[in-house]
Amino acid sequence: MRRDVFQAIADPTRRAIIHMIAKESLNLNAVADRFDISRPAISRHIKILTECGLIAIKQEGRERYCKPRLQKLNEVSNWVEQYRTFWTSKFDALEKFLSDTDPSSKKNISTKKNKRK
Amino acid sequence: MKNEPFVIERTFNASPERIWKAISDREQMKQWYFDIAAFKPEIGNEFEFTGTSPDGTVYVHKCKVIESVPNKKLKYSWRYDGHPGNSFVTFELFAEGDKTKLRLTHEGLETFPAIKDFAKENFAKGWTSLIGTSLGKFLEKQLSNKTA
Numbered sequence: 001m002r003r004d005v006f007q008a009i010a011d012p013t014r015r016a017i018i019h020m021i022a023k024e025s026l027n028l029n030a031v032a033d034r035f036d037i038s039r040p041a042i043s044r045h046i047k048i049l050t051e052c053g054l055i056a057i058k059q060e061g062r063e064r065y066c067k068p069r070l071q072k073l074n075e076v077s078n079w080v081e082q083y084r085t086f087w088t089s090k091f092d093a094l095e096k097f098l099s100d101t102d103p104s105s106k107k108n109i110s111t112k113k114n115k116r117k
Numbered sequence: 118m119k120n121e122p123f124v125i126e127r128t129f130n131a132s133p134e135r136i137w138k139a140i141s142d143r144e145q146m147k148q149w150y151f152d153i154a155a156f157k158p159e160i161g162n163e164f165e166f167t168g169t170s171p172d173g174t175v176y177v178h179k180c181k182v183i184e185s186v187p188n189k190k191l192k193y194s195w196r197y198d199g200h201p202g203n204s205f206v207t208f209e210l211f212a213e214g215d216k217t218k219l220r221l222t223h224e225g226l227e228t229f230p231a232i233k234d235f236a237k238e239n240f241a242k243g244w245t246s247l248i249g250t251s252l253g254k255f256l257e258k259q260l261s262n263k264t265a
Contacts, residue, residue, distance in 0.1 A: 004227070080226070087123075087221055090150060091219070091221075094129070094139060095127070096149065097139060097148050098131045098136065101135075102130070
């Protein structure tokens with residue numbers, strides 16, 4: 001089974017856990033208490049999140065805390081954002097091209113039929 | 118386990134035929150897209166071009182046409198020479214009165230582990246804005262795609 005950011009955020013409970021942990025480090029029991037589902041199920045989600053590198057478990061005294069690993073989460077958004085920027089600029093260029101070559105536009109000088117070189 | 122593809126849509130003031138030509142005629146493509154010497158909108162056609170990837174690095178893009186339905190749909194594979202991973206770019210055209218909606222889907226981006234240099238400066242920008250905006254949007258989108 002794959003273990004990466006995308007696997008991590010594929011599940012709604014895991015997304016909820018990420019949101020929770022993002023705001024504050026919580027111990028494992030505190031996380032489990034906020035959900036209606038069973039403790040073993042929560043443990044399993046936390047294990048996956050750990051394996052995906054999105055959270056880290058730190059032992060502090062007698063408690064085990066879930067802490068966010070921001071770098072990994074940035075990987076999701078930046079990487080999608082990069083492609084969004086890229087394709088948006090291409091769409092802008094296409095829009096300009098279509099407008100510049102619009103046969104019905106007054107500023108266009110070419111004939112209705114596309115000229116072939 | 119499939120990841121949700123990246124999707125962008127825009128409605129252009131043009132007929133499907135004009136947009137089809139813009140995305141499939143190499144003379145027109147080079148005016149707004151890339152200069153692709155060997156491009157033909159024919160299934161099986163393999164082509165490559167040099168372009169700057171979204172992370173700012175210059176890569177040789179290697180592609181192969183998978184689907185081609187004039188004025189409707191064009192799909193090709195998209196990978197970076199010398200790097201692992203493969204993705205698929207699909208252009209779909211939908212006539213809307215005298216306008217045309219273009220939907221671009223880019224699937225398989227998650228297979229490009231090498232394309233990175235993520236984080237770094239953005240790392241410091243703060244978790245709150247990240248979780249509140251970009252990631253939030255991404256997740257919402259994921260969610261709505263899933264339930265759709």
